Amino acid sequence: MSALVIEGLRAGVEGTELLHGVNLTVPSGEVHALMGPNGSGKSTLSHVLAGRPGYEVLAGSATIDGVELLGLPAWQRARAGLFLAMQYPTAVPGVRLRDMFEASVITRDMDETVLADQITKEMGRIGFEPKFLDRELNVDLSGGEMKRNETLQLSVLSPRFAIVDELDSGLDVDALRLVSERVQSASSDGMGILAITHYTRLFEELRPDRVHILIDGEIVESGDASLADRLEVEGYAQWQPEPPEPEAKPAADPFADPLL
């Protein structure tokens, strides 16, 4: 059995450490949810794992079946079996979805017609029209179309491990159901999933095997799916440090124009 293993990962941006030693193991075929409030480091973790420029690894490791990802260029991490479905997919003007599929080393050994059939079939499964193959990547796409696009790529490239970052944002209820069903099904076929989300609504179709709470760059608690249910009720307050006292507001100016 394969696993994505993250150990003691410390990383940051421009000299500011944002992840303070993350430990996390996602075995193949499991869905792990990574939850946490805004700014806790969820997206940083996804970018550091995928190799986005601008992020600095300070310590630790991330491996797929013993292959160290952290020193590799991003495309070699993809070849090692990692995929990132982005929260805000980057627009790449002039490059069509079709061009990307053709240029990827992951599809290189696939027969052309097999690849084309696979793409058609997968587009059908998530209600993504074939015309999008000839659209420039993430250019003039709605939020929902972008998420379908990411899901399509996940299903066609079929990585061993996929990080899905806020897959639920920008999707209406029906689209969310189709997309999360597709990811669930990939998981059943053996893909390991690390699903980053704010909310539990993603889990109506995509049932997490494990839930991890990330606060201020550290995983503070892990548990089964019931942890997500508990979060729904209680929020993150119990893990968060006391908020600082709000600064006293200056006294109102009695002569100020009330309409301003």
Added chain:
Amino acid sequence: MQKFRALGYDRAEAFDPPDVAEEHWRYSPIGKLDFSALEPYESDRPQLTGAHSADAFEERDALIVCADDEVVSVELSGDALAAGVVAGRLVDHLEVESIVASLPQPDDHLSAMNQAWSSQPLVIDVPANAVMERPLVVASRAGEGSGISFPRTIVRVGENAQVTVIDHQRGGHDRQIAPLIDLLVGRGANVRYMTYQDLVASAWQLARLRVSVDADANVGVFAVALGGSYARLQIDCALIGRGSHVRVAAVYVSGDHQVHDFRTSQHHIAEDTSSDLLFKGVVDDDAQAIYTGLIHVGPDARGANALQTNRTITLSEGASAESVPNLEIENNEVRCSHASAVGPIDRDQVFYLESRGVPTARAERLIIEGFIDAVISEFPAGQETVRAEVAARFTGEDDE
């Protein structure tokens, strides 16, 4: 014709040679060229053929081969002859006097020099209402060896005619070439003109294209700049008739120590005229790209609409690009805008492709080709040839 030349001589003396101190020549390496020491070129016309252009533009209604400033051969298709298209030496044209009278006067040293020295100006005359389905191709060849040549081309398009003209330039080893092209577009005509510069790396080119557009005509001007050591192209568009429109679109790919230099002007003279300019290029190694553009709206050009955009990707530390837009507006009821950007390839775009398993070098190439393909896909002909030439500039091993 003698008066025409004599005027050139007079004006050439009246105008100072180009000088980098002038705004018009700023950033350029023009100081390296000693105008007082320029020699006329030696013709090697027998060795030059239009074979390469014939291959690149198999579908055509004319192939006109020029060697520097001489007209070598003219082949017109049956369709072109039937439509009354005339192409050949200006002196042989029956209406030579009226054509010469309709040309703009020389207004700088180089245009005056051209008028004085160009030995065989070429004229392409498309009569009113002629509709040409396939392009008229000019194979402009420059010979080898030092010396300056002054090719001159006049394209006259009559009312309501439709035509595409391609000027495909090659050769020019160690030569200085200073072409002057006049494109005179009649009322209601629909014209595509493409200048496709693929000179050898040691050539110097100082080209100028003057376009005048009469009422309700629709003109596309397209430029490709690939070759040359220093290659300058100045495009001046005058929208002289009400309701006329011009689209100007160019791509440039610059490497080694090349300098590609573009100066454009969009002159809105008549009412309800529109112009839309897009220049995109990629600069690598120690190459330099220069773009300066002027939108000028005259006092009578009520309702003018003018756009100007220049974007350059720099691929190396040594690559540089200047982008200087200018507006000069003398009427309040107009819409004008300009935009320019120079910068390296977007790392986030590369990362997006890489994270899907596209190797770095391949990802960069896809982005670059996509960036300039937005312009190439507008070209009236030769799209595949240009794509192939551009791709050849970026072939390298994918890093895997």
